[in-house]
Structure formats: C-alpha cells, structure tokens
Amino acid sequence: MSSFHDVSFPLPLAFGASGGPVRQTEIITLASGHEQRNAAQANSRRKYDAGVGVKSLEDMRTLIAFFEARHGQLFGFRFRDPVDHDADGNIGIGDGQTTQFQLKKTYADTENSWQRIITKPVVGTLTIQLNAQSTTDYSIDYNTGMVVFNIAPAIDVQVIASFEFDVPVRFDMAHLSTSLEAFGAGVAVNIPLIEVIPHA
Numbered sequence: 001m002s003s004f005h006d007v008s009f010p011l012p013l014a015f016g017a018s019g020g021p022v023r024q025t026e027i028i029t030l031a032s033g034h035e036q037r038n039a040a041q042a043n044s045r046r047k048y049d050a051g052v053g054v055k056s057l058e059d060m061r062t063l064i065a066f067f068e069a070r071h072g073q074l075f076g077f078r079f080r081d082p083v084d085h086d087a088d089g090n091i092g093i094g095d096g097q098t099t100q101f102q103l104k105k106t107y108a109d110t111e112n113s114w115q116r117i118i119t120k121p122v123v124g125t126l127t128i129q130l131n132a133q134s135t136t137d138y139s140i141d142y143n144t145g146m147v148v149f150n151i152a153p154a155i156d157v158q159v160i161a162s163f164e165f166d167v168p169v170r171f172d173m174a175h176l177s178t179s180l181e182a183f184g185a186g187v188a189v190n191i192p193l194i195e196v197i198p199h200a
Helices: 057-069
Strands: 004-008 018-022 025-029 035-039 045-049 076-079 086-093 100-102 104-108 113-117 127-130 133-135 138-141 146-149 158-164 167-171 178-182 185-188 192-195
Touching: 045 167, 057 178, 086 100, 086 104
Parallel strands: 004 076
Antiparallel strands: 018 045, 025 035, 045 192, 076 167, 086 158, 100 146, 104 113, 127 133, 127 158, 138 146, 167 192, 178 185
C-alpha cells in the first residue's frame, strides 16, 4: 500500500502558513577560530507550520478529519508552499534517444546553483517547449513529475518546462493538540508539517 495520499492539505487552512527550506550543516570550530563546514545532507528539506490557518470551530473539525484520514503521520499528502510553488526553466537537453525527463527547479545566482527534483506538479499547469516551440507530444506522471515524450527530443534541443507544484509532506507530530478558546472558535496551536523526500 502506498504511503502517500494524492490529496491536498485544505487550502483555507494553509493560508498564512509559515516555513521553508532547512539545510543541515555540520560546523567545527578549530582552535585557531577557523571553521570547517560540511553539508550533513545533500538536499534541503522543507518544514512548515500551518496552525495559523485554523481560526474557527469548523476549521478545527476539517483539520481533525484530515489528520485522521491520513492516520496521523502515516500517510503523506500535498501541500502548497505559500511562496515557492512554481517553476519555469530547463529540465534537460535532448540527445536524440532520451524520452524521459524529470521535472526540476533550479535555484541559482552568480556563485552557485542547485536543482530541486519536483515530484508533485499540479494538474493542468504544465507547458513544455522544445527550443522555444510549444509541444503537447508528451505525457506526465503527476505522482512522480516524470515527463515522457512520444519521440525523443533531437540532439541539443533545450527542454523547457513551466508549471506549478505542491510539496509532498506529512504531519510532523503524533498528537494533534487543539484548544477551544471560546464557543465556536477553535485554535490549533501548532501544526508542523515536514517534506517527504523520495528515495531518501
């Protein structure tokens, strides 16, 4: 049985959520005062707090139902990052043989870059261009982010993808703690979510 449910965290509850990427770095300070820094993990991992979106008793009931349907931390689900949820860029270069291209988003500046694998594109948002020419000669797996062309893009052809995407996450707590401050007004103090990294 899959450990991921292809459902979205209720959008009204996600409004106002905070969070973003986390990168673990091991830092050793030498006697001289110099530092040695090493990446503890190759990729960033996103964490969020969606508690601010629960503003009414009805919101609380929606949250409890969603939490129970996911069996707490057992099943992952889609979450829309309030800030970082779209991409537009190169996902590969044709070689005349390769038909499969993974969706990705590149973060870059003048010093460095990093490519993030995207596995949960939003249905109906993907457009593909081959050397700036639009094409529909492909299929897309919305659960993996893999684009499959019917005919392999020719040698040196730039494969450009524009799309919106969700983040695969799970609840990062076993206990859903809520409180009733007043009649008809429910408040969830803390709803931590953590990104599910595929093949990690």
